[in-house]
Amino acid sequence: MIFQHLFDNIHIITTGNNGQFPYTYCFYIDDHIKTIIDTPLDARFVDFFADRPVDLILNTHFHPDHSGCNYLFPQTTIRAHPQDIPALQSHEIFADFYGFKKFNAPPGIMSWFNWQPSHVSGTIADGDIIDLGTIQLEVLHTPGHTPGHCCFYWREKEVLFSGDIDLTAFGPWYGNDASDVDQTIASIEKVIEINPKVILSSHKGMIDTNVKKRLIKYLDRIYTSEKKILQALSNPLTLDELTRHKIIYTRWGKPESTFFFFEKVSLDVHLRRLLKLGLVKESSDKYQSLVIANDYRQGL
DSSP states (O other), X not given: OEEEEEETTEEEEESSGXXXXXXXXXXXXXSSSOEEEOBOSOGGGGGGGSSSOOOEEEOSOSOHHHHTTGGGOTTSEEEEOTTTHHHHHOHHHHHHHHTTTTTTOOTTTTTTSOOOOOOOOEEOOTTOEEEOXXXXXXXEEOOSSSTTOEEEEETTXXXXXXXTOOOOTTOOOOOSTTOOHHHHHHHHHHHHHHOOSEEEETTTEEEXXXXXHXXXXXXXXXXXXXXXXXXXXXXXXXXXXXXXXXXXXXXXXXXXXXXXXHHHHHHHHHHHHHHHHTSEEEETTEEEESSOGGGOOTTO
């Protein structure tokens, strides 16, 4: 359990495991408007605020490791992007965004956490300025990971609260039916163009060295996976057959059925991009590359 001052009036919070999923790094801004950016799954999180006021919660997106304790702050104003709010409030829509029914998720795939609907008091939109007092946060709509994923930029100090543009070694995650690879690419490029000095990542914490280089490397993970998909599809494969190549999750843990599900959804989302670009064709439930993978030009 960590509640640690970083700089100025910003604190980093985690309930365990260095922010690695299913844990999360959340951030408390001790300004005139006392603000939390994201709430984790672990209900112990609320203990940090027994004697600390919380006026506002900003959710970067709807995923439960970023909104899981919202329900424990019933009197607090909560704001999120309109495209993610339905999945914060309805378990049925939450499940649809994940693609549980469409992709035949194994029974009880997410039963290990206590999903609770979140009240949402207000919305955020790209370009909004949220004035907390001494800190003004600019909302950056950065969809792809989820439709309503947002980052928050403190332009004066060039600090970006990046949510799940998280700079983990795994790379960008787009394992929901509601995810979009093209949007993910555009969102990361948007962050690269802003060129923040400091990133406060939900799963890596504070990053203040080689930030741009790390963002570019993070983006390149998408193109590395893309090339591997094209290589695998040199011969026609069904989506299930391609899934067993373990391109996205290179190491599958237990239960394997869970990793199979998220691998499959991620590949389906990526295949939508490749079909649109004309790099892959689909026929009789099989996919085949239309280019030689070694000749594939990154970012086509």
